[in-house]
Amino acid sequence: MPFRCSVASRDREEDPAGTASTVRSFLLVENAGPWGTEALRDARMPEQVREHLLSAAALGVRVLLVRRHRGPRRPDGLRVFAARADPGSPWLETAVLDDQGSLLDLDLAALGRGRSLGLPRTDRPVLCVCTHGRHDACCAEWGRPTAAALAAAHPEPTWEVSHVGGDRFAANVLVLPAGLYYGRVGPEDAATLGALHEEGRLWPALLRGRSGFPLPVQAAEVALRRELQETRVDGVRLAGTRADQDGTAVQLDVDHARYEVLVRRRPGDPCRLTCRAARDHVPASYDVVRMGRVEPVTTE
Numbered sequence: 001m002p003f004r005c006s007v008a009s010r011d012r013e014e015d016p017a018g019t020a021s022t023v024r025s026f027l028l029v030e031n032a033g034p035w036g037t038e039a040l041r042d043a044r045m046p047e048q049v050r051e052h053l054l055s056a057a058a059l060g061v062r063v064l065l066v067r068r069h070r071g072p073r074r075p076d077g078l079r080v081f082a083a084r085a086d087p088g089s090p091w092l093e094t095a096v097l098d099d100q101g102s103l104l105d106l107d108l109a110a111l112g113r114g115r116s117l118g119l120p121r122t123d124r125p126v127l128c129v130c131t132h133g134r135h136d137a138c139c140a141e142w143g144r145p146t147a148a149a150l151a152a153a154h155p156e157p158t159w160e161v162s163h164v165g166g167d168r169f170a171a172n173v174l175v176l177p178a179g180l181y182y183g184r185v186g187p188e189d190a191a192t193l194g195a196l197h198e199e200g201r202l203w204p205a206l207l208r209g210r211s212g213f214p215l216p217v218q219a220a221e222v223a224l225r226r227e228l229q230e231t232r233v234d235g236v237r238l239a240g241t242r243a244d245q246d247g248t249a250v251q252l253d254v255d256h257a258r259y260e261v262l263v264r265r266r267p268g269d270p271c272r273l274t275c276r277a278a279r280d281h282v283p284a285s286y287d288v289v290r291m292g293r294v295e296p297v298t299t300e
Contacts, residue, residue: 085179
């Protein structure tokens with residue numbers, strides 16, 4: 001039986017909390033595929049357009065390809081989404097462009113700075129399931145059944161997406177504009193996850209983290225949400241951080257209470273983190289050293 005990184009991760013009971021990619025600006029570009037090992041580099045598009053999109057990484061923008069699950073190709077252009085996953089004020093805008101050449105008109109530097117591209121705003125989140133099997137077999141084997149279930153229950157906001165990171169936590173779901181990464185989302189979870197986000201809520205048990213936060217802050221937020229069973233997307237706010245030899249102390253506000261969560265990075269045992277990995281790497285996780293309420297939040 002071939003090695004599967006997601007099976008190995010489950011077997012070692014690896015906690016996905018604090019493992020989301022750290023990025024605040026996203027550009028989603030509709031592309032029916034097929035997707036190669038490196039989706040953007042291998043995409044069928046004019047070379048000038050590809051180079052324009054590849055330049056986005058240096059500008060702080062994560063470009064991902066999206067497509068409908070078993071949906072028809074769009075006959076009238078391509079859908080794009082621009083998202084700013086700012087924890088305090090996330091936003092999402094979208095439009096249908098005439099053709100791939102129109103992507104050259106998008107100001108990626110502005111998006112990287114958190115500025116609008118001038119597209120129409122939308123209040124409805126998008127639900128992106130990684131199904132990028134050419135990048136990692138687990139993303140197809142676990143991702144496609146979840147994408148099918150999510151598309152059946154919530155067809156409009158659901159998209160398949162190219163590699164988002166964390167293959168061993170497949171099926172991975174990215175929710176924008178909040179920048180919420182979920183791991184190990186099964187087909188049986190899909191309808192509930194979609195319904196929660198339609199209500200402005202999230203699922204703490206499956207949450208990997210919020211991409212607008214550094215990894216220790218992600219781990220602290222997930223831990224506090226699980227402890228309090230706080231499901232409101234905007235129900236937890238970052239108040240501050242302090243790092244020392246004991247770890248990272250993260251202050252988080254929930255309603256009128258302030259909590260402090262001290263997390264400490266712990267290296268794991270060497271292992272293969274992806275199905276295609278040629279050698280072992282050492283994953284890191286975060287232990288919660290302490291958690292508690294520290295002071296009320298005063299409002300004037």
